[in-house]
Amino acid sequence: MWWRDGVIYQIYPRSFQDANGDGVGDLAGITSRLPYLADIGVAAIWISPIYPSPMADFGYDVADHAAVDPLFGTLADFDALVTAAHDLGLKVILDFVPNHTSERHPWFLEALNSPQSSTRDWYIFRDPAPDGGPPNNWLSEFGGSAWARDPVSGQYYYHAFLPEQPDLNWRNPAVVGAMHDVMRFWFKRGVDGLRIDALLHVMKDAAFPDNPPDPDFREGMNPYRRLLPLYSCDTAEVHGVIAGMRRVAEEFPDRLLIGEAYLPFDRLAAYYGREGGGVHLPFNFALIQAPWTARALDDLIARYEASLPEGAWPNWVLSNHDRPRIAGRVGPDQARVAAMLLLTLRGTPTLYYGDEIGMAQVEVPPERVMDPWEKRVPGLGLGRDGARTPMQWDGGPFAGFSTVEPWLPLADDFTEVNVQVEKAGPFSMLTLTRSLLALRRSRAALARGSYRSLGAQGGLLAYLRETEGERLLVALNLGGDPLALALPDGGPKGEVLLSTFCDREGEAVNGALALRANEGVVVALG
Structure with missing residues (x-):
């Protein structure tokens, strides 16, 4: 399975490369940069939404799940991208947005035409509460x-995100069939995998009870956290939906399903499904949210x-x-250590x-x-623009x-932090990343080996990656x-394969290993 060995590279298409000079990235721009991605050593690219959209949420409000927005190009441009990627040995993963559509x-x-319209039950419309307000x-x-209230019928429709993003009703078999056909459409075009957006939200409790208050909520937090979303997401029935998606994926050879699910580990594990009936990779976001300490x-x-x-x-x-971004959370020095992790x-x-x-x-x-x-929720640091700024190719x-x-x-800092400058720098972050990717490809212990913690003490985190015949510290x-x-194990000899400073390769290690401040190393043990 290609996705077990390789590294996935996420592309936010608006910000990767603009090929037509309108200030927004596009498919032709991505295609032009594929040699760079193949050269640094990733195995697959994941492209965030490129579908036709009014862009209320920059593509996650989808107006047509089986087309390309003219902002990004055409289906022919997409097909050319897939062909070029495959020619370079790169897999292509596309965002799939099954929870909602654009308004x-x-x-x-059609659903808004009347309560009797053919697609009314494709969405979640409910009568008002007795006081005339929202249903729950x-x-x-x-x-x-x-x-959000539909002024024509007086009913409300449900939107887990923006009002411009009404949720689909996955209890309706017609919705299930239509979205499965969307999956098939992209798999037939050569897409190697789908990253499933907002997977937790796809099924809601059919009784629509109120969500209970979150006892841990405090003022200044994200206001969404006022309530525990017990009935509006991560319901037991979502796993039946996932199993259906998995069956569609298995109609095609060697396809990957990734699920977006911000959950504690005990609940995240269920998204693998019983007997392989879930997604292949429920995204594990723990490193994004973790305190940056060795013990944690x-x-x-x-x-x-x-x-x-x-x-x-x-x-991970x-x-x-x-x-x-990780560099914004831990600083540029620790960002190098984080890359090694x-x-x-x-x-x-x-x-x-x-x-x-x-x-x-x-x-x-x-x-x-x-x-x-x-x-919509200013002043709480929830904005995502700062992590979506344009890729820095040169100065x-x-x-x-x-x-x-x-x-x-x-x-x-784009004149100093960019691909052109860092390609030429023997100690740059890009050089480190390329070296780490090369090490993963050349060392079975990193690609497939077991993991064994050596514990954490102070600022030190250490672990072993092992296969039969190879031990890496x-x-x-x-x-x-x-x-x-x-x-x-009593201090066997070793050899440094890589340091985050890119300056110790081949150094002999005997009994003890010295680490500089903000340094990580990989050592082959004898």
Whole structure:
């Protein structure tokens, strides 16, 4: 299975490469940069939504699930991208948005015609509460009530996100059939996998009871957390929906399903499904949310490994389009250590575009904010624009991303932090990332080996990756002071394969390993 061995690279298409000079990235731009991605050594690209959309939520409000928005190009451009990627040995994963559509989707426009329209039951319409208000107290992820009133019928429709994103009714067999056909449409075009958006939300409790208050909620938190979403997401029935999607994927050889699910480990494990009937990889976002300490990370990894069902394959994510970049969370020095962590843990890593060069989280001025979440719930740091800024290819005008002002501002440091500069730098973040990716490809212990913690002490996190005949030690200094680690099992000899400073390859290690501040190393043990 290709996805067990390789690294997935996430592309936010608006921000990767603009080929037509309109300030927004597109499919032709992605295609032009595929040689770079093949060269650094990733196995697959995951492309966030490219569907026709009014862009209320930048593509996650889908108006047609089986087409390409002209902003990004055409279906022919997409087919050319898939062909070029496959020619370079790259797999292509596409975002699949089954929970909701755009309010401008033909299905929803028809549903609004009348309560008797042919697609009315494709969505979730409910009568008002006795007081005329929303049917229950469910909240939108993006702020406020999750119910919007249809002024014509007086009923309310449900939207887990924006009012412009009405939720589909997956209890209706016609919806199930239509969305399964969407999956088949893209698989037939050569797509190697689908990343399923908002998977937790697809099934709701049919009785629509009120959600209970969250006793841990405090003012200043995301207002969505006022309630525990017991009945509006992560219901038991979602697993039947996933099993149906898995059956569709298995109509095609070697296809991958990834599920977006922000959940504790004990609940996340269920998304692998019984007897392989779930998604192949329920996304594990724990590193995004974890305290950056050796003890916390050691405990997190152990709990995740212990939670996995038999035969399940782990996965790890450091950054994505919805959360602040890793360099913004831990700083540029620790971002190098974090890269080594991500790319040496057991399982499939997902690398977010720009993290391979250490792109920063950008402070977007209020007048340039684009994210609807930030606009609806301002002042709480929920905005996602800062993690979606244009890829920094070179130090020229607009960082080589476009020939015009991009849709989001560039980072102030783009003249120093960019692909062109870092390609030539023997100690750069890009050099480190390429070396880590090469090490994963050449060392079976990193690609498929077991994981064994050596514990955490102070700022030191250490673990072994082992296969028969190969033992690799990974030691990470998560602090700003030098540390020393005694080698395991009485101190066998070893050799440094890679340091996050890119300057110790081949160094002999005998009995103990010295780590500089903010340094990680991989050592082959004799």
